[in-house]
Amino acid sequence: MKKATRQAYGETLIKYKDKKELVVLDADLSAATKTDGFSKEAPEKFFNLGIAEADMIGTAAGLALGGKRPFASSFAIFEAGRAYEQIRNAVAYQKLNVTIAATHAGITVGEDGGSHQAIEDIALMRVIPGMTIINPSDDLETEAAIEAIMQQEGPVYLRLGRLAVARIHEQKKPFIIGQAEMLRQGNDGTIIATGLMVQESLAAAEQLAQQGIEVRVLNFSTIKPLDEELVLRAAQETPWLIVAEEHSVIGGLGSAVSEFLSENYPTKVIKIGIQDKFGQSGEPEVLKEFYGLTIKNITEKAIQAAK
Incomplete structure (x- = not known):
């Protein structure tokens, strides 16, 4: 079985749509980040900020300060790159519970080319104090990681792919952040x-x-x-x-x-x-x-x- 981790991301959000503090943000790419399903299932908890990633991260920070647990979704090249300052100052500096859900990471974005292939995003996120970085290997691990993130304090960079990948785990098991x-x-x-x-x-x-x-x-x-x-x-x-x-x-x-x-x-x-x-x-x-x-x-x- 093959499934893209971005697909597992979208499906898992729907499973937790009734979780009170969960909100999902997107930068006009919901069909690609797979948050479009959540937007239909829980429209009152979904916010499309348009092609304005910096605004999206700033809004996510505000929602987190209000007690919500936002998942802000866009392509990795736009989130880690275009919204870097907002991630650093609005989210990480304040140690907020914001998940930067960055899809389409790496060269397997494919035909979109070098301008859209984030190959430096982990490096950018690693140097931000207090940032947790998670890069799941398959769909089951993605779902388990999201469950763990919902209990995690502080900012998280969740790196997801466009390409469908083989399942390496036979079944989902608890994801322990920081444990390989x-x-x-x-x-x-x-x-x-x-x-x-x-x-x-x-x-x-x-x-x-x-x-x-x-x-x-x-x-x-x-x-x-x-x-x-x-x-x-x-x-x-x-x-x-x-x-x-x-x-x-x-x-x-x-x-x-x-x-x-x-x-x-x-x-x-x-x-x-x-x-x-x-x-x-x-x-x-x-x-x-x-x-x-x-x-x-x-x-x-x-x-x-x-x-």
Whole structure:
């Protein structure tokens, strides 16, 4: 089964439409962010702010100050970029319970091209004090993450994708913010992945096992706060780590892992992501191949590291 995490986002909001404090905002992209279903089910709790992302975030801040728990929805490039100042000053500076639900993140936005492909959004959000960053791997984890966010204090950046992705979890389980999960055991090396790169990493681990290389696969759906304990264990128990993400290799999960280990347990970290380039127009699978976000590239990097 394949489903986009943005689709799971929209469906989950509808499930919680009767939750008193929940309100949903959008910047005239509800059909794409999948909040259009919520707008029909609970029109009195839905606010379309038009093509005005900064205004949307400011309005979300005001609603949060009034006791609501707003989910502000738009494309990642517009929210993390155009509304950055409002996220920083109106939301995070005041430690408000606002979720920035950023869809269409990464290069798998596809044909919309480099201007619409947010590959630096995690980096931008990571440097904001107190910001929680969640990047779910599949639809079930997205639903569980939203449930956890509703109990979370403070701002959250929820990163969602356009592309339908395979389900890696057999069933929904409680989502604990700040806690990563081990999906596969192995001591020859470690692959740390987030978002859609989790499915690629699991497939790569299967191929590596056929060549006698047993790697562990860790799903870091929470990027900030980083699960430092699991990172440290992986560094201590395996000789190298690969970090795979649909984001620039600068400032994302790979940087977070490297920064932590450089001060606590220096070891080899290989970063798979966008190598300091902009995206470009193309079919998502073609772009993944071009930028090396593939099973093949992960496998090759792991084999080289294992030599």
